[in-house]
Amino acid sequence: NFMMTQPHSVSESPGKTVIISCTRSSGSVASNYVQWYQQRPGSAPSTVIYEDNQRPSGVPDRFSGSIDISSNSASLTISGLKPEDEADYYCQAYDSSGWVFGGGTKLTVL
């Protein structure tokens, strides 16, 4: 089994761009799709990126996802930050038996 490691927290100002990383501990990040979930305080998670870089309908194009084989990591990029983007963000990948989540990153929009 592998782990997905995220920074505990990141912060940035409104209008700026933030990148949240998610590093896979073993095996290639390209082997299994990566999803990203947003969880605002007191709410259920929702999907902002699936299958590495696909955006569900209704998610603004300010949200984008990518993977980098050289660093064995996935990234969530949020551009033009808005106060409502303040939330916890979780990456997730599939392994042979189930789902593997990162520990979550708290995004603060200053």
Added chain:
Amino acid sequence: EVQLLESGGGLAQPGGSLRLSCTASGFTFSSYAMTWVRQAPGKGLDWVSSISPSGVSPSYADSVKGRFTISRDNSRNTLYLQMNSLRVEDTAVYYCIRSSGAAVGPAWGQGILVSVSS
């Protein structure tokens, strides 16, 4: 619109049982794998169990294997999680999730609280 409505949560004693249900609408339930994920108070997301569209080949996290059973009734568009031998550490909000499909990402329910305490 995809809707996933969990029910059946509440307070249980250690060693007790609960059965969660998740009623789905807005998509063809029988075409999608389904998953349960939980979140302990103040903690991150933790995968519990998944089941294929036909109901065969369920999979479980080691922490619940042998105690929890996932099942589904495609005629009723309903997913279940039978939880036996509950432990204090099973206390969490449990989310029902429709897995990804053709050009659609995972969809989450609003969650249901399960509290295990004496």
